[in-house]
Amino acid sequence: MSHPDAVIPRRQPLSRDRVLAAAVLVADREGLSSITMRSVADRLGVEAMALYRHVASKDDLLDSLADVVIGEINAACDALPEARDGADWRGALRRRILAARSTLLRHPWAPTLIGTRGTMSLELMRYFDGFSGVMVEAGFSIDFVHHALHAFGTRALGWAPEVFQPGAPPLEDPDAALEAVAALSDRLPYVARVVEQLLHDADTTVGWCDDQTEFEFGLDVMLDGLEARRLRESGGGSEHVGTD
Secondary structure: OOOOOOOOOOOOOOOHHHHHHHHHHHHHHHOHHHOOHHHHHHHHOOOHHHHOOOOOOHHHHHHHHHHHHHHHHHHHHHOOOOOOOHHHHHHHHHHHHHHHHHHHHHOOOHHHHHHHHOOOOHHHHHHHHHHHHHHHHOOOOHHHHHHHHHHHHHHHHOOOHHHOOOOOOOOOOHHHHHHHHHOOOOOOHHHHHHHHHOOOOOOOOOOOOOHHHHHHHHHHHHHHHHHHHHHHHHOOOOOOOOOO
């Protein structure tokens, strides 16, 4: 028998935020293809029809999921220390991009979703506004920033397809595959030499290479190239980048 003064907990009312949070959990645990109105409703313990009071359709749900993740990226970027001055622009951009990557690695389904929804939401524009602001404050022209955004592509948001495959099946026998390539040194001399230098790391997501290291290497090459170009165009250095 319950105590007469006991408080009976009330079920938390359904809301759009709760629906989206549940959908993120489903995607994190079971993958993007598992997202249906039914699977999200089951996660919340309600009927699927109840979701339609908060999301208009599955398309609305997926568009909103992309925004949830980009919102997490923005929150992570907002928490970063500000650039000390314009000269620190490379460090500031690097921190932003790696914060974005860290967020996406928690939601490995998100790059596919963001890349296929094709919507330029306010959250996404806010991310690129902050990204562009770092460059403009460092002295880059608006035209240059425009070109740089195209050059970065998805890497600006922390992912590059060739080094972002969390959950990809590992090679059955990577050592045997390396040996097979090395054995072709007479036909593939330079590839064979690269392969001979590879350090196998079973914990990486792409098999032979450390995907985080490869992402950061590519990022640093791009940032260094942009700095060399900025110095050349401002007359502050003699570096020659690109074609005239």
